[in-house]
Amino acid sequence: MSIEADLPGFQKEDIQVDLDDYSITIKAIRSTESEEKREKYYRRERQYGSVERVIPLPAEVITNSSSAKYEDGVLKITLEKANPTISQRKSISIE
Template structure:
């Protein structure tokens, strides 16, 4: 755990400086990551499950634009800034996270979504396969 205690006794040396720089470099990449999703094939539909802990249902939007579905989740920092007290350490991040998915081959009119216990479940019904029409071709000549 990097710097879990806000007040530490560290020597002011070049090695500690380089070690702290390396820790902040690698933990910084984790902050830019997107939320995790699982997609299952359930036969007649796909089930997409997105991990969005700490969000309210009102903070999440699901938008369709052509063959692209975008899930966006926003943490509102204005709510938290009204709290009282001086922070010694603040690690929770505020901002928005989004992911886009290709939904070609999906019946977009039948998409359903539910949000329970930090998991967004989206049911994506598959489009019915269109069988090619059979016909007889006349031979000329």
Template sequence: MFDLLPFERRRNDLMHYFNDWGKDFFGEMGDQISAFRTDIRDKGDHYLLEAELPGFDKKDIGINLEGDTLTISAKHETQNEEKKDNYIRRERSYGSFVRSFDVSGIDTGSIKAEYKNGVLELILPKVVETKPQSRQIDIG
């Protein structure tokens, strides 16, 4: 029988190299370049979502709630210009990151957000289940 080891078949076409450029160039980090790291912890009555967004200003971060989908986006734009003698150097860098989360079972009207030290914290209160009240009905 064949060995049960995973293998990767390489195709020698231009589209393969173009489509997988990020993964080929950056290795395993190529899949994570367009995302940001996020931790979600269960705190009993709420969830705590911590998203690492270092280098962003608060005004560059957007939080959008549409139905049961919470979307966090961050856009970063920097421009550097250096003039020295007859030499001019200009550099620009742009980046945007987007992650979406299912928030069904969350009290969306009570979500709170805070951004400090490069970490966005969202407090996501759980929906409190209401138990139907039972009562005794007298027979007349």
């Protein structure tokens, strides 16, 4: 199973991926600061932006076997699915 998230403009260090038994959370925070000094004025700008997404996981995902790669503004997360077990038919006696 794989998940892809477009995160253009973010650096790899700005992205955090958290995984638990039920969901995967992708958080990205970006802040920039620019400054311009001229003879008659001084301009300083700060920009801040964040994004967060929680994605529920199916029960068959193995959470301890996962990997993530960020390249060209795209985060790719790979999760391993468990092999389906063969269900065994069982009779239950009624008392």
